Amino acid sequence: MIQKGLAYVDDSTSEAIALLKGTPTEAGKDSSYRSRSIEENLQLFLDMKAGKYKDGEKVLRAKIDMEHTNMLMRDPIIYRIKHAHHHRTGDKWCIYPMYDFAHGQSDSIEKITHSICTLEFIPHRELYDWFIQALGIFPSHQYEFARLNMTYTVMSKRKLLQLVNEGFVTGWDDPRMPTISGFRRKGFTPLSIRNFCEKIGVARRENMIDLSLLEFCLREDLNATANRVMAVLDPIQLIITNYPANQTEHLTSENGPDESMGNREIPFSNTLWIEREDFMEVPAKKWFRLAPGSMVRLKSAYIVQCDTFDKDENGNITKIYCSYFANSKSGQDESGLHVKGTIHWVSAAHAINAEVRLYDRLFKVENPSAEEGDFKNNINPDSLHIISNAYVEPALQAATMEDRFQFIRKGYFCLDKDSSAQQLIFNRTVTLKDTWEKAKS
RNA sequence: UGGGUUAUUGUGUAAAGGUAGCACUACAGAUUUUGAUUCUGUCUGUCUUGGUUCGAAUCCAGGUAACCCAACCA
Numbered sequence: 001m002i003q004k005g006l007a008y009v010d011d012s013t014s015e016a017i018a019l020l021k022g023t024p025t026e027a028g029k030d031s032s033y034r035s036r037s038i039e040e041n042l043q044l045f046l047d048m049k050a051g052k053y054k055d056g057e058k059v060l061r062a063k064i065d066m067e068h069t070n071m072l073m074r075d076p077i078i079y080r081i082k083h084a085h086h087h088r089t090g091d092k093w094c095i096y097p098m099y100d101f102a103h104g105q106s107d108s109i110e111k112i113t114h115s116i117c118t119l120e121f122i123p124h125r126e127l128y129d130w131f132i133q134a135l136g137i138f139p140s141h142q143y144e145f146a147r148l149n150m151t152y153t154v155m156s157k158r159k160l161l162q163l164v165n166e167g168f169v170t171g172w173d174d175p176r177m178p179t180i181s182g183f184r185r186k187g188f189t190p191l192s193i194r195n196f197c198e199k200i201g202v203a204r205r206e207n208m209i210d211l212s213l214l215e216f217c218l219r220e221d222l223n224a225t226a227n228r229v230m231a232v233l234d235p236i237q238l239i240i241t242n243y244p245a246n247q248t249e250h251l252t253s254e255n256g257p258d259e260s261m262g263n264r265e266i267p268f269s270n271t272l273w274i275e276r277e278d279f280m281e282v283p284a285k286k287w288f289r290l291a292p293g294s295m296v297r298l299k300s301a302y303i304v305q306c307d308t309f310d311k312d313e314n315g316n317i318t319k320i321y322c323s324y325f326a327n328s329k330s331g332q333d334e335s336g337l338h339v340k341g342t343i344h345w346v347s348a349a350h351a352i353n354a355e356v357r358l359y360d361r362l363f364k365v366e367n368p369s370a371e372e373g374d375f376k377n378n379i380n381p382d383s384l385h386i387i388s389n390a391y392v393e394p395a396l397q398a399a400t401m402e403d404r405f406q407f408i409r410k411g412y413f414c415l416d417k418d419s420s421a422q423q424l425i426f427n428r429t430v431t432l433k434d435t436w437e438k439a440k441s
Numbered sequence: 442u443g444g445g446u447u448a449u450u451g452u453g454u455a456a457a458g459g460u461a462g463c464a465c466u467a468c469a470g471a472u473u474u475u476g477a478u479u480c481u482g483u484c485u486g487u488c489u490u491g492g493u494u495c496g497a498a499u500c501c502a503g504g505u506a507a508c509c510c511a512a513c514c515a
């Protein structure tokens with residue numbers, strides 16, 4: 001390019017270059033070094049490469065048009081001096097190219113026909129084409145599309161880097177990160193991500209995709225494929241007073257809505273853990289669950305009726321006492337009873353203790369990048385809630401990293417990589433839809 | 442009188458001059474041994490003003506709004 005008279009060495013400081021560049025509304029002015037001879041430019045450039053000058057002392061610029069309406073065309077810098085150690089050339093090669101100069105060439109070398117990037121690079125296309133033309137190389141073309149934005153998160157690599165570097169998340173694969181490794185660790189399935197991509201499409205207008213669409217795709221796939229199991233996240237003890245104290249029954253429960261998913265056995269006894277939120281001392285209206293005097297079905301087991309309960313000195317409920325109907329056993333119910341609610345449970349003597357990590361959106365606001373000030377001011381302080389004393393049914397001891405589970409009535413979960421045979425750790429992938437939660441408020 | 446890009450329901454995306462459709466969300470109802478799933482139904486849209494045309498989201502003209510461009514970053 002120097003030999004074609006299309007590039008020149010400029011000795012100006014970066015401040016001087018910026019000054020002469022003008023502004024979007026004012027034209028720039030030519031540098032006083034712009035008219036150097038080809039021979040002089042060539043020699044200076046070779047010296048730059050050889051390390052004869054210090055960083056910032058000289059740059060090589062394309063000779064285009066300082067009055068161009070596209071600022072990128074106002075004699076953009078091609079090479080700057082950097083005395084950086086390179087893993088291949090060591091300290092011999094002291095100049096490094098700018099993005100716009102390198103971009104088209106790396107595409108061209110690989111014979112790329114469609115080089116895809118985001119909208120902010122639209123003004124760069126003119127320069128991309130100019131370099132390819134000036135160099136006379138394979139004409140790759142750049143096509144721009146809108147980037148994917150999603151509510152309650154940030155997608156820019158630069159912003160995500162800050163979250164990692166400044167410790168707001170544990171790493172690039174933190175399940176709260178909108179990265180592929182984060183998605184995987186959180187339990188997203190490949191199919192659900194592909195379906196999501198297909199649904200959102202590709203276009204050239206700015207967009208903001210609802211997180212709920214991604215959640216929909218997740219639930220759609222997981223609902224069809226995840227094995228159902230029972231886990232109690234906030235345990236409270238339930239004692240069946242009329243069930244033999246040292247009896248264990250092995251009940252059968254289906255693994256999913258599709259019969260082909262098969263069945264498994266769950267141990268049942270007189271002392272169970274149930275979810276604290278499934279009992280209300282003073283029931284709300286339209287309450288289908290447990291309350292003094294009310295009946296519920298224990299999933300895949302019996303119907304029980306709440307007789308009484310214990311409270312500690314702080315007013316917290318500590319134990320719930322029920323009686324069961326022996327003829328109401330799941331699958332062979334002859335009791336004739338009809339109950340509105342079914343709750344999940346695990347047998348206290350057989351349950352495995354597990355850690356469960358509940359994730360929520362990383363940011364409090366829909367579009368953190370649009371807020372005033374640092375986007376990190378809007379981080380959701382409750383994006384991770386760790387439960388260390390959850391109880392899960394014994395079948396989960398055999399869980400593998402590939403498994404996806406639905407903890408019945410609680411959501412979809414998978415094993416975390418921190419998990420071990422001694423300490424099971426589960427990540428919540430996504431909650432179930434919860435119309436009751438909405439109805440309450 | 443800088444230049445560039447984009448405008449279809451709350452969100453995303455179709456409709457290449459001929460019925461504005463699909464999905465998510467929201468809401469209502471039915472079924473349900475998961476207040477899940479499934480099923481049924483309802484709501485909301487062509488940025489604006491003109492023009493061309495039998496007929497315009499689409500073509501033309503003028504407005505408006507949003508985003509991008511002044512790193513020796515990518």
